[in-house]
Structures are given as C-alpha cells and as structure tokens.
Amino acid sequence: MSTTTKTAPPPGTRRAPQSMARPARRGGRRRALRRDWQLYSLAVLPLLFFLVFRYLPMIGNVIAFRRFEPGGSMFGEEWVGLRYVRMFLSDPTFWQVFRNTLWLGGLTLVFCFPIPIVLALLLNEVRRRSLKRFVQSVSYLPHFLSIVIVAGVTMQMLATDGPVNHVLGLLGHDPIRFIQEPDWFRTVYVGSEIWQTAGWGTILYLAALTTIDEDLYEAARIDGANRWQQIWHVTLPGIRPTMITLLILNIGTFMAVGFEKVLLLYNPLTYPTADVISTYVYRAGVESNSFSYAAAIGLFEAVVGLALITAANQLSRRTVGTSLW
Numbered sequence: 001m002s003t004t005t006k007t008a009p010p011p012g013t014r015r016a017p018q019s020m021a022r023p024a025r026r027g028g029r030r031r032a033l034r035r036d037w038q039l040y041s042l043a044v045l046p047l048l049f050f051l052v053f054r055y056l057p058m059i060g061n062v063i064a065f066r067r068f069e070p071g072g073s074m075f076g077e078e079w080v081g082l083r084y085v086r087m088f089l090s091d092p093t094f095w096q097v098f099r100n101t102l103w104l105g106g107l108t109l110v111f112c113f114p115i116p117i118v119l120a121l122l123l124n125e126v127r128r129r130s131l132k133r134f135v136q137s138v139s140y141l142p143h144f145l146s147i148v149i150v151a152g153v154t155m156q157m158l159a160t161d162g163p164v165n166h167v168l169g170l171l172g173h174d175p176i177r178f179i180q181e182p183d184w185f186r187t188v189y190v191g192s193e194i195w196q197t198a199g200w201g202t203i204l205y206l207a208a209l210t211t212i213d214e215d216l217y218e219a220a221r222i223d224g225a226n227r228w229q230q231i232w233h234v235t236l237p238g239i240r241p242t243m244i245t246l247l248i249l250n251i252g253t254f255m256a257v258g259f260e261k262v263l264l265l266y267n268p269l270t271y272p273t274a275d276v277i278s279t280y281v282y283r284a285g286v287e288s289n290s291f292s293y294a295a296a297i298g299l300f301e302a303v304v305g306l307a308l309i310t311a312a313n314q315l316s317r318r319t320v321g322t323s324l325w
Contacts, residue, residue: 059075060074060075060295061295061298061299062075062076063075063076063291063292063295064084064085064292064295064296064298064299065079065080065081065082065084065296066078066079066080066292067080067292068291068292068295070289070291076292080292084292084293084295084296085296085300087293087296088293088296088297088300093280094280094297096272096275097275097276097277097279097280098277100272100273100274100275100276101255101257101276101277101278103186103273104186104189104190104257104262104276105254105255105257106254107186107190108189108190108193108257108258109250109251109254111190111193111194112190112193112194112197112198112201113246113247113250115194115198115201116197116198116199116200116201116202116205117205117239117243119139119198119199119201119202120202120205120206120209120239121205121231121235123135123136123202123206124206124209124235125227136199136202138199139198139199139200139202140199140200140203141199142195142196142197142199142200143196143197143199143200145196147258147260147261147264148260148264150192150195150196150261151192151261151264151265152264154188154192154265155179155265158178158179158188159179160175160177161175164178179265179267179270180267180269180270181269181270182269182270182271182272182273182274183273185265185266185270185273185274186273188265189258189261189262189265189274192261192265193258193261201246204242204246205239205242205243208238208239208241208242209235209238209239211238212234212235212238212239216234216238217230217234220233220234240320240322241322244316244320244322244323245322245324247312247316248309248312248313248316248323248324249309249324251308251309251312252305252306252308252309252312253305254305254308255277255301255304255305255308256278256301256305257276257277257278259276259278259279259282262274262276262278262279263279263282266279277297277298277301278301280297281294281297281298281301282294284297313325
C-alpha cells in the first residue's frame with residue numbers, strides 16, 4: 001500500500017491563493033491600460049478598419065448559398081444550398097481560369113520571392129555608400145507608382161511601335177505583339193511584377209541583415225571561409241526567419257493574383273492565359289450581375305488560400321522551426 005507525502009513549503013514562505021492571484025493580474029492589466037492608454041488608442045483605427053472592411057463583409061458570403069437579386073434582400077431571396085458551387089465546379093471556363101491562376105501565382109512566387117533576397121545580399125556587399133543609396137533609390141521607385149501607371153508604362157514599352165520592338169527591329173527581328181499574344185502574357189506580367197516589387201521587397205531583408213552579429217563573420221573568416229561561404233553559412237541562416245515568414249505570407253496570397261494589374265493588362269485575345277479567378281469573378285459578378293455565382297467562386301478561392309497558408313505554416317514549423325503561429 002503506497003502513501004503519498006506532501007512536501008511542505010520552506011519556512012517563512014507562503015503560497016498565494018488562486019483567488020487572490022487572478023484579481024491581482026486583472027488589476028495589473030487595468031494599471032497598464034491607465035498608464036499606456038495613449039499607445040493602446042493607436043490601435044483603435046486599425047482595428048476599426050479591419051472590422052469594417054475585412055470582417056463585416058464576410059457576412060455577405062451567405063449569398064453564395066442563397067439566390068441574390070439586385071434590389072432585393074441583402075442576404076438573398078431564397079436558400080439554394082450548393083447550387084452555385086456545383087455550377088462553377090462543372091464549368092470548363094472556371095477550370096481554365098483556375099489553371100491560369102495557378103500558373104501566374106506559381107511563376108510570381110518562384111521569380112518574385114527570391115529576387116529581393118538576392119538584391120539585398122548584393123546591396124549588403126556594396127561598400128560605397130553613395131552607390132548603395134543610388135541603387136536603392138532606383139529600385140524602390142517603381143513601388144511608389146500606381147498600378148495604372150505601371151500597366152501603362154508596360155503597355156507603351158511593349159507596344160508594336162514601342163521601344164522594345166524598335167530595338168528588335170534594329171537587330172533584324174520582326175515586331176512582336178507582346179500585349180496581344182496569349183503566350184507572352186505570363187512573361188509580361190511576371191516581368192512587370194519583378195520590376196515593381198523587387199526593390200521594395202529588399203527593405204525587410206536589409207533590416208534583417210543588420211541584426212546578424214559581426215562576430216559570426218569574424219569567426220567564419222578565421223576558419224578560412226570566403227565571401228560566398230560566409231553568405232551561405234552565416235548570412236542566409238541569419239535572415240531565415242524573415243524569409244520563412246514572408247514565404248508563408250506569399251503562399252497565403254497565392255490564389256489572389258494581382259487583380260488590378262491583370263485587369264489592366266489583359267484583353268479578350270489573351271483570355272486563354274491571362275484570365276484568373278479574380279478577374280473572372282469581376283466579370284461574372286459585376287458585368288453579368290451573377291452575384292451569387294461570383295460569391296461562391298470567391299468563397300472557394302478564400303478557402304483554398306486559407307488551406308495553403310495553414311499547410312505552409314505547419315510545414316515550416318515542423319521542418320524549419322519558424323512559423324507565424
């Protein structure tokens with residue numbers, strides 16, 4: 001027969017009752033709120049923004065399962081269940097649009113994600129401060145241009161009588177219809193995306209590079225490591241958490257390929273390769289007034305995006321040890 005013994009606390013010490021610990025913790029939060037209320041007030045507007053423009057519109061997803069008519073009830077006229085889901089799953093056009101979304105999203109992720117890392121590593125090796133600032137300013141500039149201007153510049157540069165075709169003509173090549181040819185749209189889109197986002201994406205990586213301890217580089221040099229080996233064994237592991245975090249965020253927006261830029265660059269001739277889910281939803285919902293059908297497709301896109309970011313986060317946690325949550 002076994003007996004359990006209780007270890008007595010050391011003399012002169014007392015354990016605070018749980019009923020007293022909770023009010024003390026609650027009182028500490030109140031004191032922190034009264035002391036730093038100015039800092040907490042800064043979060044009011046961002047919270048209101050997300051509440052009004054992100055969370056409240058989610059209520060409208062109910063029309064994906066109800067028949068909605070313009071001018072009628074805001075939440076639809078009657079319940080139709082999964083009717084609109086079955087409609088787009090059996091629509092050949094939707095699957096073509098879905099493949100285009102995967103292609104554009106995959107190409108954007110493959111090319112636009114590593115280029116800012118490479119650019120940040122190159123800028124980190126530049127020792128002339130004036131040259132470094134010049135390259136940063138030139139690479140950051142496209143980010144501050146609106147998407148309309150970026151699309152306009154892209155179309156003018158690649159027009160049949162534009163500068164690119166003028167150079168090709170000097171080289172003896174016939175003009176290429178970049179904007180009208182479906183096979184060229186993905187190249188045009190990804191190229192313009194790299195030009196617009198590569199420089200701005202280096203900011204976070206340059207900030208992460210400043211947190212790496214210089215003693216690690218000194219130890220690597222003592223061990224005989226050259227510059228490439230220092231980058232591989234010291235720099236890249238130092239910015240790995242930032243890389244993983246941004247990769248997970250990019251995977252989360254994998255399905256939401258840039259709606260505005262695609263809408264501005266594509267035309268009916270390039271629909272076979274340019275039409276993505278977001279533009280298809282726009283045409284189906286706004287132009288054709290099929291709001292319930294468009295809501296069902298948009299809800300499907302959101303569910304796929306949620307599944308992707310959750311899977312990427314779990315995979316990153318198990319393999320690398322870094323995750324968003």
